[in-house]
Every structure is written in structure tokens, then in C-alpha cells.
Amino acid sequence: MSVIEIPTGTKTLIFSKLYYGVLTKSLSKLDIDRYFAVILFLNSNKKCCQQNICNNLMMDKAAMVKVLDYLTKAGYIHRITNPLDRREHFIELTIKGIKKSKEILKSVHEIEQKAFLGVTKKETLIFNKVLHSLSNNIKELPSTNLFFNYKNTKNKSTKKNSK
Amino acid sequence: MSVIEIPTGTKTLIFSKLYYGVLTKSLSKLDIDRYFAVILFLNSNKKCCQQNICNNLMMDKAAMVKVLDYLTKAGYIHRITNPLDRREHFIELTIKGIKKSKEILKSVHEIEQKAFLGVTKKETLIFNKVLHSLSNNIKELPSTNLFFNYKNTKNKSTKKNSK
């Protein structure tokens, strides 16, 4: 077994930093300069509420408020109160948001293509499969709850004595 | 070709968030609560200067100063001025730092083992190879220079009129 010099989590973090740098550059013509992944998520997930986005993109719900304020101000999204549960706000892309999401998707596709250059189809499949497994496996391990509000509603009993 | 719903860079970012949550939890007995990857890097790279760490872990040199201040204060490292180039500071682990790096490495190994559960050796190899390729490929693409000082010393001319 090889000696781990840089933890896998660090390697993936480094890659994501590089990736976001390239994506931001590639989309510098847009009038927003971050949260592209949120736009893409909304593009493929209609009628989802804030907690939904938080759970899927691993972001804190308090941070999400600011993200959505930013995107609302830029005219990409709007909040719609769910009439069936008025606590929830559905987040929807505006016409502009939908239009821009196509551009974002185009950039992402281009970057993905260039990133996976020299990687075979089979290797790509395995890479994605393993990345998925890693995330699933690691989710099961004890963690500082850090930055999200993932349903841990099963053990209600411990809630009370959380200082 | 499959539709990309979540960019690879986002998926890896999510994984690294999960990973760091688990690592932080697992090392909560230590008297530091972050920058474990820097310690590990120093453990396997002797006599490296700050810029060196920055380039390898993709961190900004100004941020690195604070990181190293934190680790110095905690007694994990010290800075040693390179006598052959007195601008450079070699960063070395202290005895304590070396001792603690073993604990960190142990935690990392355990987490890696659990993360790669159900993933074959061959798949693991491919995963690492692809991740490496992705990072290399993406490094070649135009990017907002974001958070690091990777040699872009080729275009000296534009330096002056940078407001």
C-alpha cells in the first residue's frame, strides 16, 4: 500500500479550487461571479426549497440565505412561498436565470471535456463511480456537523441536551 | 454522453467538505483543529519554504503566513531562514510536530480505508490516476489566478498597469 502524502480530501479540494478558477474565468462575461453550481442545480431541480439545495450542495442554510439574496438581486431567481407549507420557499430560476444557466452549462461542458482529456470513457465511469462511493462512505462516519443541516432527525432524544 | 447536473469540481468540493468534517472530528483530541494537510505535507517534505507549500496545496501566500503563525503558536513548526537565500524561510516540524503528524497520518489512513470501502484496488488506482490527470489538465486552462501565486511570470509587461 502506498504512503498517503496528501489526503484524498485535500487532493479533491485542490482540484475543485482549480476547477472553480477556470469556471469563473470562463464565465467572467456574466453579471454574477459565483454560485454557478446553485444555478445549475436549480436548472435540473424544479420546485426545490432552500434546505433541499443545502443538503445537496452541502451548504449551511444561513449561508444559503445570502447566496439566494445575491442571486435574487442579480435577477436569476425568485422565492415562491409554498402554499401547502408556507414555511417553505420554492426557489425558481427566472427567465433570465434559465437563459444564463444554458451558458453556464455550456462552459461546464467545455471544461469537463478539457479536464477529462486523455481519460478513457471507462476510466471516467470508474472515477465517477468511486467518487460517489467515497462520498457515500464518508457520510456514514462521525463528523463535526460542520456547515450543514443534514437530517439527523432520527435521534431526536439527543437534541435537548445540545447546549 | 450523460447530462452534467453537478460539475465535477462541485462534486469534489462536496466530498472534501465531508472528508474534512470527518478528519476534524477524528482529530478533535489534538490541540489544533485545522491545517492537518499542511502538517502532513511538511512531514513528507523537509526543508521546504512557504511558497513551496503554497504551490503544492494551492493556498495564497498571505493566507499561509497566518496558517504558519497558528502552527508556530501551537508549537508544531518553526521557521528557519535559509542562509543561502535569506528571503526564504524553511518550515520545519518541531519534535512535537513530528509526533503529532504520526497521529494525523494514522487518522488519515483510517479514514481513507473507510472511504474506499467496497472500492477495488484497481478502481482506486484508476481513481487516483484520473484525479491527477484532471488536475493537470485543468491547470493548463485560463483561470482567474485566485488564491495562489503560481508562476505566471511570463507576461511581465502587464504588471505595471494593473490598477
Add this chain to the structure above:
DNA sequence: TATAATTAGTTATATTTGTAAACTATTTGT
């Protein structure tokens, strides 16, 4: 060899993000 440019690291500042807690409004459970 003087001086200009570059480099390593530091300091300072502003912005953004992460974390936690308290809070409102609403819904659910009893």
C-alpha cells in the same frame, strides 16, 4: 557597480464564507 526588476515573506484591509445561536412564522404531534 549602480539600479532596476524579481522574489519570499509580511502586513493590512475588505469581502466572503462558515458556524452558532437566537429568532419568527408555520406546521405537526399529542
Add this chain to the structure above:
DNA sequence: ACAAATAGTTTACAAATATAACTAATTATA
């Protein structure tokens, strides 16, 4: 009806990120 839970917001603070200006030392060059 009342307690508990949930979605989202606000606030406050710590940490991370981005920039730029700065010092000191080194390298290039004219």
C-alpha cells in the same frame, strides 16, 4: 390547545479569500 419540530432569517463572530502595498534580499542588466 399546547409543545415540539421545521424552514427560513437575522445577528454576531471567526475564518478564509483576494488584493495590494510593503520590507528585505537576490538577480539581472546596462
